[in-house]
Amino acid sequence: MEPIQLGRGDTEFIRKVEEESRQVVKKCYQCGNCTAGCPMSFSYDYTANQLMRLIQLGQRERVLKSRAVWMCVTCETCTTRCPNEIDVARVLDVCRHMARKAGYGGVFNNMRVFADSFLQTVRWNGKSHELGLMALFKMRAMKPFSDLSLAPSMLLKGKLPYLPHRIKGRSEVAGIFKRFSEQQLKELHAQTTDDKKPAGGDK
Amino acid sequence: MRIGVFICHCGSNIAGTVDVAQVAANAAKMPDVAFAVDTMYACSEPGQQAIEEAVKQHKLTGVVVASCSPRMHEPTFRRAVERAGLNRYMIEMANIREQVSWIGKDKEANTRKATDLVHMAVEKLRLNRVLIPKQIPVTRKVLVVGGGVAGIQAALDCAEGGMEVVMVEREPSIGGKMSKLDKTFPTIDCSSCVLGPKMVDVAQNDHIDLFTYSEVESITGYVGNFEVTIRKKAPYVDWEKCTGCGICTEKCPNKKSFDRHNEGMGTTTSINIPFPQAIPKKATINAATCRKLVDGKCGVCAKVCPSGAINYEQEDELVTVKVGAVVAATGYDFMDWTVYREYGAGRYKDVITSLQYERLLSASGPTEGHIKRPSDGKEPKNIVFIQCVGSRDVSIGRPYCSGFCCMYTAKQAILTKDHIPDSQSYVFYMDIRSPGKAYDEFTRRAQEEYGAQYLRGRVSTIVPLGDKLLVRGADTLAGQQVEIEADLVVLAVGGEAAHGAPQLAEKLRISYDSYGFFMEGHVKLKPVETNTAGVFLAGACQGLKDIPASVAQGSAAAAKALGLLSKDTLESDPQTASVDLKRCVGCGKCWNVCPFGAIREMDMRGQIKAEVLEAVCQGCGLCNATCPQGAIQLSHFTDNQVLAEVEALCRC
Amino acid sequence: MAEKTFAYYPGCSGAGTSIEYDKSNRAVCEELGIKLVDIPDWNCCGSTPAHQVDHVLSAALGARNFAQAEQLGLDTIITPCPACLKNQHNALEHMEEPGFAERVNELTRRPLTRKHSIKSVLQVILEDITPEEVAKHVKTPLSGIKIVPYYGCLMNRPGKSMKFDDDENPMALDRLMAAIGCEVLDFPLKQDCCGGAAGVADNKVTSRLSGRHLQVANHLGADAMVVACPLCQMNMDMRQAQANAYYGTSIKLPVFYYTQLMGLAFGIDKSRLALNKLIVDPAPVLAKIGKSAEEAQA
Structure with a gap:
């Protein structure tokens, strides 16, 4: 493992996480309660308290490139029990937003692909469409056979309608997504211009 | 009047952000100022000597020292001017440190403000009058409230010094928390073997009058002359007759x-x-x-009952005693850990507190020293200790460290291995706090010799599974979630102020912090005094502490009480209120506001007037501020003096 | 009893994978005098994926629903689904933070004009109706069946924000199921996450987590599990076979929505409770109703 260069922590990253999550990460004293209760801990590369520590140290790349930020399911156990009243789940959510914007996670990240596929069906129809979502996800994640055994019984019981329910105001919902994408693009553009200026990294 | 002004640098504390030479120069132009100078450390020996010399050389009749808070050094400078032959009340202080240099960085503004404060002090000093303290007789007897180890130590030391002692304890027996402990760290001494003889000494000492199952009902008076009413709760047993046969x-x-x-x-x-x-x-x-x-x-x-001691009709009894000093030693209680619903909030029988575990370890406990878990009486093999339950937890309003849990948990882990050799202890901790003598070595022994598995992390939840308790925690050093199936879970519950501590503090007229712990006079320099003269603190009522520290503080409080009452008389503070009978119309506002009952109405040739009991008056000034006639005046803080200060400030 | 009227947000799965929840919920609310007025042309709240992508986007999707609800003149929305609840509850909470509502409005272009609140149908039944009142509606007590209540992770956590029931030891389902005559077992994993949100993306995760719940329920001797969350239900019921395969177990534990069992106790027609939609066959459990342990054995 490369040593962390303490003097070169990304303070802008810390500020951004705190601003977006409205939490004070300095309050974390590393008791590990978040890790202790986390149901998804088995799937993490960094534990929840390690992520909090890495944020405190401004280790943007290590945090945003972690597997853990994608695996958190926001079950709120950490938030509920944090002795310092930090909304840890919200902090991790914010890191996931930043990881996504930074283009991390990759095309084989099932959690990311699932979220994208889900929102795609909402963008199209105004509501989510489970069958459409499954199909889209399988195609994108290149996992055509996962959960296939569930399909017959679900279809038989009429729990997976073939056609999506489309709402009348779907163009309005699509508008929300459209404006959101435009904002993201603008932000990305501003960032790439920023990147040309010299800035502290955590390599 | 000839006034000398001394502007203190306090090293760089003041001089760093105040132009002290300029303030001295400004002061020199103030009315009646005959001498003004800046000085490095006014409170140091050469600093005080310089003041004394200046008084003599310049024939000064009053002194202003501009330095720190009068709470810090007013007594120092009063002694200095007294040595130079002045009355000790002919000195005023301007606080240009806490109120100026420490709170602002703008040197120019600070210098102006410091000048203003000095000016105010000069104007007040011009109206100061010589005050002579009176001698008041004292009651050479000490009240000790609380019969835990701190109170016991204070009482025995006072008695040893020849003082009469009244001890009040609200439980039926003295002994406090220590009497419930099995062994003590770091020597594994038997707690009751160490404490027991001291308890017996209290009972047998002729100088100690013991009231157990009793509480302080009220307390009036002042240093040297308190009057205490004690409520003896009815035990429904005539203790004169009871022989304790059982x-x-x-x-x-x-x-x-x-x-x-x-x-x-x-x-x-x-x-x-x-x-x-x-x-x-x-x-x-x-x-x-x-x-x-x-x-x-x-x-x-x-x-x-062979002695006919039972009395179902017995009622509480009130007893009044006079004492000269009070030692508060009311100890602590454990916080209500059931706020931790993730640990079962008391629903799981085999999740117990550390003090409950002490009782299981104790040979005189309910299991005669055999560790049997409450649910089924089985001997546990896997025992999990969770530290910081109710300590260092902002979410439940307990941000402080209780200070003793790390040590008693290590002790309990050691004793567990002694009692059950094939057991395994797991200790979840956040940090090990063991700064006492031989303490850290002790926690190492728990791990190295007794095999306690220490895990650095909190426990998130306890889940009952069958007859086991699944403990889900973290090992942050390994960077892992950990799980253990425990037979018994012991919670190192943190301490809090004793129940009823704030109420007692109000009776004693001492301050307490937001958690209910009594406030010491100065955090470093007056650890056993309070801001109320004659009331001292011992043990955990002042802040959580372990047995050695409680005993030390008990002795310290006793030394303070002995010192205070070593003379037959005390000097009263002459900064008291007095009534101008010509102006007083007997409206009664003053005796209604006086918190000390120091003002009473009197009849003067058919007219009602107010009268101040000088010995009771604490000089708080409430009456002075309330009197619509300006008839009642507080010496040293008269209306004219306060107005002179205001005028000095407003005319700048 | 005065009728209680609420704006109703059914949630997307109510028309698909949790159709039995929507149906039975409507039937039970009708019986209890809770009038549900569907929000006209509501949209998906974005669920977990939306808040994973962006909090403003997530709030915007919820905000459109609140805007739609304004047409009804009803400011309290109730929903059966904890995920829909949590997402839209957070939307309202975040919009109280400085500058946040403005960012949402930029996306929706429909600023809200009233103050809204959202809570679960479960909360309304527990607090506004009360278990005592529920008991009065019971025609067939469901005696003879032992259930474990499973609340899932989202319904009321964290407590200081959701302000419903106890966030470490919730009792709402325990009390309601006891009110309709079930024997309620103390379920130690009642709030432990089943990994629901990861179900489609990685069903090994959900198998691992929900398998533990199923085993503990089975070990306790439960006849059935009772849930209030479509995601929990799907994981426990539809994916029960996957969990069995993952752990090599062969548990067959029916997983009911609490509204289905309440409907049964109220004597509501079975077709309206859509019991046939459950994957694990509930028939053996339903056959136990009203019978003592010995009778059931025979």
Whole structure:
């Protein structure tokens, strides 16, 4: 493992996480309660308290490139029990937003692909469409056979309608997504211009 | 008047952000100022000598020192001017450190403000009058409130010094928390073997008058002359007659009373003697569960008592004593850990507190020293200790460290291995805090010699699975979630201020912090004094501490009380209120606002007037501010003096 | 009893994978005098994926629903689904933070004009109706069946924000199921996450987590599990076979929505409770209703 260069922590990253999550990460004293209760801990590369520590140290790349930020399911156990009243789940959510914007996670990240596929069906129809979502996800994640055994019984019981329910105001919902994408693009553009200026990294 | 002004640098504390030479130069132009100078450390020996010399050389009649808070050094400078031959009240201080240099960085503004404060002090000093303290006789007797180890130590030391002592303890026996402990760290001494003899000494000492099962009802008076009313709660047993034979406790048919001494780990009878070594060894009836007292049916104890001591009609009794000083040693309590619903909030029988575990370890406890878990009486093999339950937890309003849990947990892990050699202890900790003498070595022994597995991390939850408790925690050093199936979980519950501490503080007129711990006079320099003269602190009531620290503070408080009462008389503070009888119209506002009962109405040739009891007056000034006639004036803080200060400020 | 009227947000799965929840919920609310007025042309709240992508986007999707609800003149929205609840509850909470509502409005272009609140149908039944009142509606007590209540992770956590029931030891389902005559077992994992949100993306995760719940329920001797969350239900019921395969177990534990069992106790027609939609066959459990342990054995 490369040593962390303490003097070169990304303070802008810390500020951004705190601003977006409205939490004070300095309050974390590393008791590990978040890790202790986390149901998804088995799937993490960094534990929840390690992520909090890495944020405190401004280790943007290590945090945003972690597997853990994608695996958190926001079950709120950490938030509920944090002795310092930090909304840890919200902090991790914010890191996931930043990881996504930074283009991390990759095309084989099932959690990311699932979220994208889900929102795609909402963008199209105004509501989510489970069958459409499954199909889209399988195609994108290149996992055509996962959960296939569930399909017959679900279809038989009429729990997976073939056609999506489309709402009348779907163009309005699509508008929300459209404006959101435009904002993201603008932000990305501003960032790439920023990147040309010299800035502290955590390599 | 010839006034000398001394502007202190306080090293760079003041001089760093105040132009002290300029302030001195400004002061030199103020009315009646005959001499002004800046000085490096006014409070140091050369600093004080310089003041004394200046008084003599320049024939000064009053001195202004501009330095720190008068709470810090007013007594110092009063002594200095007294040595130079002035009356000790002919000195004023301007606080240009806490109120100027420490709170602002703008040197120019600071210099102006410091000048203003000096100017105010000069104007007040011009109206100061010589005040002569009176001598008041004292009662050479000390009240010790609380009979835990700190109170016991204070009482024994006072008695040893020849002082009469009154000890008040609200439980039926003295001994406090320490009497519930099995062993003590870091030497694994038997707690009751160490404490027991001291308890007996209290009982046998002729100088100590012991009131147990009693509480302080009220307290009036002032340093040297307090009057204390003690409520002796009715034990429904005539303690003069009770011999402590224990027959009543054997025969009492109601055996399901909550056992306070055993922390509910067993049950006890409605009439009981809390533990074998209790001092005094007398029986007390629990009125909430006694069948005779609840519904009139029973009366077995009265029938079997060989000395006829049982008295169901007994009532509380009030006793009044006069004392010269008070030592508060009311200890602490454990916080209500059931706020931790993730640990079962008391629903799981085999999740117990550390003090309950002490009772299981103790040979005089309900299991006679065999560790049996409450649910099924089985001997546990995997025991999990969780530290910081109710300590360092902002979410439940307990941000402070309780200070002793790390050590007693290590002790309990060691004792567990002693009791059950094939057991395994797991200790979840956040940090190990062991700064005492031989303490850290002790926690290492728990791990190295006794094999306790220490895990650095909190526990998120306890899940009952069958007859086991699944403990889900973190090992942050390994960077892993960890799980253990425990047979017994012991929570190192943090301490809090004793129940009723704030109420007692108000009776004693001492301050307490937001958690209910009593405030010491100065955090470093007056650790056993309070801001109320004659009231001292010992033990955990001032802040959580372990046995050695409590004992040390008990002795320290005793030394303070002995010192205070070593003379037959005390000097009274002459900064008291007095009434201008010509102006007083007898409206009564002053005696209504006086918090000390120091003003009474009197009849002067058919006219009602106010009269100040000088010895009782504490100089708070409430009457002065309230009087619509300006008839009642506080010496040293008269209306004219305050107005002179205001005028100095407003005319700048 | 005065009728209680609420704006109703059914949630997307109510028309698909949790159709039995929507149906039975409507039937039970009708019986209890809770009038549900569907929000006209509501949209998906974005669920977990939306808040994973962006909090403003997530709030915007919820905000459109609140805007739609304004047409009804009803400011309290109730929903059966904890995920829909949590997402839209957070939307309202975040919009109280400085500058946040403005960012949402930029996306929706429909600023809200009223103050809204959202809570679960479960909360309304527990607090506004009360278990005592529920008991009065019971025609067939469901005696003879032992259930474990499973609340899932989202319904009321964290407590200081959701302000419903106890966030470490919730009792709402315990009390309601006891009110309709079930024997309610103390379920130690009642709030432990089943991994629901990861179900489609990685069903090994959900198998691992929900398998533990199923085993503990089975060990306790439960006849059935009772849930209030479509995601929990799907994981426990539809994916029960996957969990069995993952752990090599062969548990067959029916997983009911609490509204289905309430409907049964109220004597509501079975077709309206859509019991046939459950994957694990509930028939053996339903056959136990009203019978003592010995009778059931025979």
